[in-house]
Amino acid sequence: MAREIKTVGVVGLGTMGAGIVEVFARGGFTVIGVESTQEYAERGRGILQASTDRAVAKGKLDEAGQAEMLGRISITTDYADLAPADLVVEAVPEIMSLKHEVIGKLEDVLSEDAIVGTNTSSLSITEIAAPSKSPGRVLGMHFFNPAPILKLVEVITTPMTDPEVTETVRSLAAGLGKKPIVIGDRAGFVANYLLFGYLSTAMRMYESGHVSREDLDTAMRVGVGLPMGPLTLMDLVGLDVCHHISDVIYGHSRSPLHAPSTMLERMVLAGRLGRKSGRGFYTFAKPGSGQVVDDELTPTPAGGRDVESVAVIGSGALADELVTRFEDGDFVVTHVTDASGDLSGLGSVDLVVEAQDEDVDDETAEELRDVDDLFAELGEVTSPGTVLATANTYSAVALAAITGRPEDTLVLRLHAPTPNGQVVEAGRTIKTSQETVDTVRTVIKRIGAEPVVCKDRTGLVVDAMLVTHLNDAVRMLDEGYASAADIDTALKFGLGYPAGPFAMIDQLGADEVLAVAEELYSGSGGFQTHLMPSPLLVEHVLLEEPFTGGE
Ligand SMILES: NC(=O)c1ccc[n+]([C@@H]2O[C@H](COP(=O)([O-])OP(=O)(O)OC[C@H]3O[C@@H](n4cnc5c(N)ncnc54)[C@H](O)[C@@H]3O)[C@@H](O)[C@H]2O)c1
Numbered sequence: 001m002a003r004e005i006k007t008v009g010v011v012g013l014g015t016m017g018a019g020i021v022e023v024f025a026r027g028g029f030t031v032i033g034v035e036s037t038q039e040y041a042e043r044g045r046g047i048l049q050a051s052t053d054r055a056v057a058k059g060k061l062d063e064a065g066q067a068e069m070l071g072r073i074s075i076t077t078d079y080a081d082l083a084p085a086d087l088v089v090e091a092v093p094e095i096m097s098l099k100h101e102v103i104g105k106l107e108d109v110l111s112e113d114a115i116v117g118t119n120t121s122s123l124s125i126t127e128i129a130a131p132s133k134s135p136g137r138v139l140g141m142h143f144f145n146p147a148p149i150l151k152l153v154e155v156i157t158t159p160m161t162d163p164e165v166t167e168t169v170r171s172l173a174a175g176l177g178k179k180p181i182v183i184g185d186r187a188g189f190v191a192n193y194l195l196f197g198y199l200s201t202a203m204r205m206y207e208s209g210h211v212s213r214e215d216l217d218t219a220m221r222v223g224v225g226l227p228m229g230p231l232t233l234m235d236l237v238g239l240d241v242c243h244h245i246s247d248v249i250y251g252h253s254r255s256p257l258h259a260p261s262t263m264l265e266r267m268v269l270a271g272r273l274g275r276k277s278g279r280g281f282y283t284f285a286k287p288g289s290g291q292v293v294d295d296e297l298t299p300t301p302a303g304g305r306d307v308e309s310v311a312v313i314g315s316g317a318l319a320d321e322l323v324t325r326f327e328d329g330d331f332v333v334t335h336v337t338d339a340s341g342d343l344s345g346l347g348s349v350d351l352v353v354e355a356q357d358e359d360v361d362d363e364t365a366e367e368l369r370d371v372d373d374l375f376a377e378l379g380e381v382t383s384p385g386t387v388l389a390t391a392n393t394y395s396a397v398a399l400a401a402i403t404g405r406p407e408d409t410l411v412l413r414l415h416a417p418t419p420n421g422q423v424v425e426a427g428r429t430i431k432t433s434q435e436t437v438d439t440v441r442t443v444i445k446r447i448g449a450e451p452v453v454c455k456d457r458t459g460l461v462v463d464a465m466l467v468t469h470l471n472d473a474v475r476m477l478d479e480g481y482a483s484a485a486d487i488d489t490a491l492k493f494g495l496g497y498p499a500g501p502f503a504m505i506d507q508l509g510a511d512e513v514l515a516v517a518e519e520l521y522s523g524s525g526g527f528q529t530h531l532m533p534s535p536l537l538v539e540h541v542l543l544e545e546p547f548t549g550g551e
Pocket residue numbers: 011012013014015016017034035036040090091092093094098102119120121122142143144145
């Protein structure tokens with residue numbers, strides 16, 4: 001059903017257009033690039049030269065290959081030069097009237113059956129195509145930045161798109177080594193729709209003082225293994241662009257998940273646009289620079305009290321792992337495997353971590369020390385200044401009341417390592433002292449992990465962010481918008497995730513994900529409807545059915 005494409009046109013040679021020209025030229029196509037002025041045409045040529053120079057410097061392309069590739073590209077300001085093109089992709093700025101104007105000009109010069117693709121991120125493809133004389137040949141061909149590197153191409157159809165046009169573009173993208181997914185026209189498509197729900201959650205957390213910007217970014221980059229944290233990503237994309245796309249998505253979804261952030265709006269109004277303006281969530285060396293410099297929010301080195309001796313209470317995998325980690329960090333470790341007896345021997349330790357195995361059968365559970373009772377005794381036998389922590393899912397507030405030493409009490413959560421490292425979260429109450437927090441930060445660094453400190457709320461940072469995001473992906477699947485495989489492809493190859501959301505759910509266990517989702521929802525008092533676990537997630541848990549075929 002697909003026809004052969006030989007010559008491709010690209011209109012607008014800015015950030016995306018220049019990258020798209022490169023993708024097609026590398027794929028062996030003859031490419032005609034069109035810009036609005038001679039000056040911008042030269043700039044577009046400069047971007048292509050610099051990008052291919054980098055590829056040569058990295059040994060990915062030889063000089064003869066570069067010359068051959070650049071020889072396939074012609075750059076012009078005259079739309080008439082596009083006449084031989086079998087496909088034209090427009091990448092002009094995100095303004096509906098401009099998109100219409102460009103498509104009108106293309107219709108004047110292109111052959112009747114040439115295909116017109118738009119690279120828009122947030123405008124409706126249907127609205128772009130509707131005034132066209134032949135809307136059947138118009139569709140979305142959405143590349144991701146940087147186009148030569150990210151493999152996802154969202155091929156977006158409207159109710160008018162000719163299926164043969166869709167198949168031609170899909171197979172063309174696949175032939176270029178891309179990962180195309182074919183989807184209908186909906187605000188944000190797959191990748192941006194899910195991404196902006198996630199970014200909204202991040203902004204709400206940051207705005208409410210739940211966690212610092214640095215810890216929030218560390219939680220997702222190191223704790224989940226994403227390429228960068230959400231606030232770093234927004235600074236890179238541009239806060240004005242984020243604000244615009246969020247608005248478009250909220251305009252369609254009306255979900256509280258996408259509700260506009262007051263903080264984001266204020267930052268944009270104040271000209272804090274991220275890297276490009278030199279200031280966003282972070283401060284940069286100068287506008288356009290990626291180098292983060294210190295500002296008034298930059299944390300000072302942690303410090304805290306000296307910790308030499310640590311006690312780990314409990315037997316099982318979690319307790320054993322903690323013992324090993326503390327030993328590797330050169331702490332003197334007391335491992336209390338049976339907590340039923342007298343704990344007065346712990347009088348001189350600097351840190352106690354309770355890590356009794358929660359996943360034991362009922363018979364063994366009876367032998368476990370009741371946590372309330374245990375922490376009441378720990379509060380008495382240890383000296384003030386000894387940090388009292390649990391690595392289990394108890395509430396820090398409840399434990400603080402029991403120990404009678406709220407300033408020394410917090411919760412810890414150890415996450416599995418990712419290729420970016422390992423996170424240990426520390427959930428504090430309003431009474432946990434800064435000195436205790438600093439002490440724990442230093443201890444976590446000493447065992448080779450990255451600390452993330454936040455308020456003690458359900459899911460702390462990593463689980464609250466990730467599970468909300470995963471639940472949103474399941475909701476999208478349940479709505480029938482895209483398949484699990486396509487959603488996984490979108491986030492893996494468009495956003496650089498180590499695995500797609502469904503692969504992650506299967507890896508973590510759908511039941512674990514559901515348990516956190518239920519807690520998050522009930523913790524919101526049922527008001528945050530977007531936190532409600534997707535019925536499809538419940539169904540997969542009850543029927544023990546993996547999302548990805550279990551690989
Ligand atoms: N930047 C991204 O990360 C990104 C990612 C995916 C999709 N997009 C989408 O791609 C499109 C382009 O975005 P961008 O970031 O490359 O913008 P950009 O501003 O970097 O580039 C747009 C280019 O279009 C040129 N142009 C303007 N009017 C023109 C006309 N009438 N004819 C020919 N050229 C014209 C401009 O001179 C400019 O070089 C937008 O629809 C955007 O939503 C952007």
